[in-house]
Amino acid sequence: MKEINFDCLILIFNIFKYDIKSLYSFFLVNKKWCNIVVPILWERYYPFKINEKLCNVILSFLPPSSKKLLSNNDIKLPSLTLSKFPLFNYISFCRYISSDNVDRIIDIVLKNLCNDHRRNLLEQEIYKLFISQCKNVKYLSWETRQPLTLFPGASILFSQLHKLSIDIDYVNSGALYELAQISKDLNTLSIKSCSRNIPELIYLIDAQRNLKKLILDIEVDEKTGKELSKTLERNGATINNLYLNSIDNIVLSSLTALVNLKKLTILHWKNYKEIQQYLAISEFPNLQQLILTNVHLPSFKEISLLIEKTIGNISSIHITATNKTAKEAGILIKAIAVNCPKISDLDTNIEPKDFIHVKTLLLNCRFLRKLRLKSLEFFINENDNNIGDELLDIFILFSPKSLDNISISGLWKYSIDTFNRFFESFRGHPLHYFGINDSYNNITVDHKIIVRKYIDGGVVKCSNWKFIQI
Template structure:
């Protein structure tokens, strides 16, 4: 029997990288297989919780100087750590460092004792170990006060980073300046707690040669907002993914983010400014738009933004609006007319605008997920006399749904008849739905008779998943 060549084995084992049970079995076949599998397993090591055995393996790599320092400070390492040296340099295979894993190692050794001095020493030596030994780390979450840039081999370590999450509360200006000198090839930079003007942070942003994604998970004062805006402008040719947790003091450059493909805005307070931005900006290459936990009072501005794109939008996700928001139908119509490639849509709608859903389904033939929430949160009570108003929407899905559509979520503030639901699910019998859900207020309009019917269709395989509560009888 011919032996499988090395390259084929590498390909096969990489396909199995998420099946750790199978990979562990492959370890035992022979030395050649073991040498291939071990690096693959350890590249994803910090996805798992650190147990005592794994802790011992990691600490076995501590140099004698570190062990002596810890011992001199009454930090007793496990005896197995000191007696055996592993067969592989496992740490060199790690692709990212998790501060949670570092804390877990410290807790195992110190038995959760709260001693700041000893914890600090343990943390220091563990980070020194990783920075000196890890050869291919791509992601680092910096939420420690340790001076990581001053540790041995830091220049090599940081020069290879692909993604960096950094909490400015933990990192002083000197460390940021050092980081800007040696870390220049980030693809993704996430920044938290940048409340005040920090020139060294802007040096770090400017130092990047190919920064694609910038996440600002922070509120900023006016001066910092202006400087961050200038940093965005200076990186105009590379940034295509922008995630803002607050936009109140950031002035987005009008014409220079033309390459932007993904825009996410979370937790904004000044909704008038957001709507102003959306109305006047142009992002022709936009592919994904996410507006979360703000208070849009009108969908008109979002519609204007969409109309100025080049038809490549694949995802629109709008969640949390002002209760008096208007013109939801304008947005649905704009999407139907300008987003032929869209596959995910979550937004709000009123029953009077159901007709636009028909156009949406006819024009957007790649749509996979649609999630429609009720625009008026009092709609249930306003329309008490409108019997089964949701049947119109179900009939539209029956008649016009594209073959690609496999997840449908609709509001529970509209009433639906049993007959309309039966027709709806029968329509999907030949191409089953992956998920059907009902959001807000379903408990007012969904009866036990509805739930019994839902159980029937899930048992028959017409729908794979329902909202769990839709299957629980009262």
């Protein structure tokens, strides 16, 4: 039998990268297969399982000079640390360097002792090890005051990074400038905890040649906000995924320049008047995901206009207002029903008068899998007896077979008969999840008994009442 080509084996084994049992069986076939499988196993299971055994393996790669330096400063490495290098250079297989993992290694060695000098020294040598030995790192999480760009091998490591997450509070402006000089091919850049004007931050963003995803989880002054807005405009042709959290000072006019945006996330934004203004005039025809949560919105109308200007590729929408006075929730659901035939995940607000639009949504969006509807009402109208029945009847009559995850408001009342018919209608296509957040105690013991019955019968796999004692 002709031997399988080396490159073909790599492709085959990577298909099984999430099947650890198969990979272990391949590992034992022969030396050639072992040499291919070990890097795949290491990449798959590091960095998620930093324990004492893995820590000892990593520390075994420290050079003699580092071990001597640590010993001279009363830092005792674990006794199980290998005295000789292992058969494989496992460090070279790492694709991800995380500050959390480095901290975990330090805690294992120092037994959580808070000696700043020793922690800093051990941290320095661990980072030096990773930066000098990791030849194919694609993702770095930088939350350390160590001067990483000055360590041996930094120019190679940072030049090949695809993803960088950086906490500005730990990094000085000089390091940002060095980063901008050598790291120009980032696809994803995540920046957080910035509370001051740092021109080098803008320089780093502008240095990227093909930046696709930008995450800004920061607090900035007005001047920095305006500069960030300008750099968004300059990179508008490449950025297709924008995440903004708690940025009240950024000039939202930059949104109009992001013509190729596929995913937009805005969290905890208080300047809702600006959001309203710029969402109304923005156009993201290729938009696939829209997330606006914990945002104070006076109206859903502007978001509806934004959705109407897309070309029908939206698959996920999460829009929840912090205020109960938001208007036109029905217009938003109607816009989604008409313009988002591929949507599979929807989370938004609703009022009883808008239930009719849910019918259109279920009829038009036949790929819908998750639907979460949250009430905009402050209190229940006692005259609306069993108002929830209207919504449940719409689910009973019009739900697509794809819909298997439903969460609705517990503000409304539901009759026992309609509640039972609702679950019975899903007997042919079971629900993966069903939940009602019952803040007004409208869900009685009888309702919960019904849920338990259908969970036991396999019609509902999971519910937020599953473990409640009846």
